Amino acid sequence: MxxxxxxxxxxxxxxxxxxxxxxxxxxxxxxxxxxxxxxxxxxxxNAYDALKKMVDYGTQSDQMAAIVNQATTYYLSAVAVAIGFRMNLFNIGVDGQYQLAALLAAAFGGEVALPNGLHQLAIVVVAMLVGSFWAGIAGVLKATRGVSEVISTIMLNFIAAAVIAYLLTPKRLGQLSGENLTTKPINGSGQVRGIALIPGAHTKVFGLVFLAVIVGVGFHFLITRTRFGFDLRATGRSASAAQASGVNVKRMVIIAMLLSGAVAGLVNMPVLLGDAHNYSLSTPSGIGFTGIAIALLGRNNPLGIVFTSLLWAFLDTSSNILQISNIPxxxxxxxxxxxxxxxxxxxxxxxxxxxxxxxxxxxxxxxxxxxxxxxxxxxxxx
Incomplete structure (x- = not known):
């Protein structure tokens, strides 16, 4: 041939x-x-009427912008999960990683005063470091003691929730804002303005939507165009075969979890820097578990995850019209x-x-x- x-x-x-x-x-x-x-x-x-209402509502300009915003956070969560899945590691702790990262990054951003550009970058780096550290604990336990990352990351979710409850108090990193507890607001130099990407929409798309694009492109390049990506995929297929070919499997486990946690730390950054500007008790939770479903449906492929994230965001956003129409x-x-x-x-x-x-x-x-x-x-x- x-x-x-x-x-x-x-x-x-x-x-x-x-x-x-x-x-x-x-x-x-x-x-x-x-x-x-x-x-x-x-x-x-009537199934047809319910679907028509969802489509009509979801295709409005403001709702389309909201769908893109929600899909951005879903995408980052799913990529964080997919990095582990590529190596047959189940990072169930994305929820705890991004929540803790968002708290400490918001507290850092509210306390420091840096020039515009440098301020946003510093907040993002802090979030990545916190998420990477929290996921790295599970990676080290897996590599050195053989502890299942499923168990350790689930338990770390509960520990992260306890740490957040301890830190988000007026005596530490929190402050009372009405009946809510929040961190100190991030000033203008640390905020990222929205972008009017959807014509006619009053709701702006998060400026950090391009961060999700960069993460997706970087993930694709890392997996398909680097020696590390090849070793990661080979280890996921067969750890014993990869080790026999010279791959340090324990080292790969730790690095994969660190990378997964770093991306997980970015999950709440579009909302934090683009809208909320502080961490509070009302900060969205559960996005990490949604990311697991999206990564599975998207086949751990960066492009497949894009469409799945948009589908999930469309379903979640369009569900509002169902409630108005008295549909469960x-x-x-x-x-x-x-x-x-x-x-x-x-x-x-x-x-x-x-x-x-x-x-x-x-x-x-x-x-x-x-x-x-x-x-x-x-x-x-x-």
Missing amino acids: TAAVRRRASTREVAHRLSLALAAALLALAFAALITAVVLQLTHH TSVVAITEGVVVLSAVVAYELVRRFGLKRQQRRVGEEIAEPTTDPAAGTEVIEA
């Missing part, structure tokens, strides 16, 4: 895998829509749950189909007759 033929075959194989992955995602969405329609009908609500908003949670479950099943079926197809293709290539250039006779490759 010539090099040109091999390249064409490789291109066709990649296109085939992408088409199968797309088909699996569409199948999962279709199945979730069907289940949601059944639930709505059983609760005496729980149908959105049902839709999201069914999407994840059906996607897992669909991708597994695609994986098995692709494996059988690859085995059949290899068998055909082995049995393919070729011509011996020296003897000029036809031989069968064995």
Whole structure:
């Protein structure tokens, strides 16, 4: 088989895998829509009317800007999870990592006075360092003591919540603002202005939406274009095989968790610097667990995670119109749950189909007759 033929075959194989992955995602969405329609009908609500209301509401300019803003935080959370997933590590502690990072970064930003540009950068760096440190604890425990990162990161979530409750008091980092506890507000030099990306929208898109773009591009480059990314993926496939080839698996575990935590520390930065300007008891929680579902549905691919984040943000934002129309908003949670479950099943079926197809293709290539250039006779490759 010539090099040109091999390249064409490789291109066709990649296109085939992408088409199968797309088909699996569409199948999962279709199945979730069907289940949601059944639930709505059983609760005496018209499924078509509910979907139309969600689409009409979600495509309004202000709501589109809100969807992009929410998708930005979802995307950062999902990428943080995906970094661990690529190495077969389950970072369940993104929630605690970004919450603690947001608190300390907000407290830092409210106390220091730095020039515009440097102030925002310093806050972001503090958030990344805190998130990286908190995730690194689980990485060190995994590498040195064999402690499951699932258990350690879940427990670290509870510890982070306790640390936040201890620090966010008037005697320490907090201050009373009405009936709420907040950190000292970040002044103008530490804020990031919104951008009017959606025509006609009064709601501006977070300026740090471009931070999510940078993180996504960096994640893709790291995984697909660097030796570290290759070692990370190889370790995720088989730690013993990677170690036999010279990869320091323990070191990879720690670095992967540090990177995952650093990205997790960025999750609340678009909201903190673009809108809230302080950390408070009302700071959104649970985004880390949403990121797990989004990363799974997006196949840990930076581009796939973009579409999944937008879908999740659309469902969450559009659920507001359901409540106004006296339609149970729980149908959105049902839709999201069914999407994840059906996607897992669909991708597994695609994986098995692709494996059988690859085995059949290899068998055909082995049995393919070729011509011996020296003897000029036809031989069968064995």
